[in-house]
Amino acid sequence: EDQVTQSPEALRLQEGESSSLNCSYTVSGLRGLFWYRQDPGKGPEFLFTLYSAGEEKEKERLKATLTKKESFLHITAPKPEDSATYLCAVLSNNDMRFGAGTRLTVKP
């Protein structure tokens, strides 16, 4: 069965303290891996798409990488406004499957 697992469940950082979020997956027929940001009471906001192992995407303080088994979302020198839940989703032959998310809190 397809599975998407994110870790850690929650992460508290000081402003400027870099870290990484993990998304490990087992799916049949990967069509794409997506990272989203979700703020409370809002829908997921698209961040990145990765399609093949070795691919990297970068936007401001965020960088996403992909291997055949997992993806990392690296956050460099985070700011309080980066506080949100970060969701990983995998599109396979059948459907889009989301992980449970990592709730990131960045303290000033």
Added chain:
Amino acid sequence: EPEVTQTPSHQVTQMGQEVILRCVPISNHLYFYWYRQILGQKVEFLVSFYNNEISEKSEIFDDQFSVERPDGSNFTLKIRSTKLEDSAMYFCASSGTVLNQPQHFGDGTRLSIL
């Protein structure tokens, strides 16, 4: 920037009643989706829709649910005979002209069943 819009933002319905959730996808997108998120749980896929028909559906999407694109702009989710466990956030999403392009989400409808 184009966005997906959903109405209403909050719907309160008595158990057993029918409810219709509405979505206006991004105008040049061809793929449409519904998801739900029960409070504190994962976002769950319900159904995908392309070329005026359902292309995939999950186990959750049983005979209680139906989708429709009644005109060129709206995409609706109908839930018949609602149950308490249908209470959740329902998100609509759309994506472009190729299946594996990013899906863009609306801000959801919070459905509360009493």
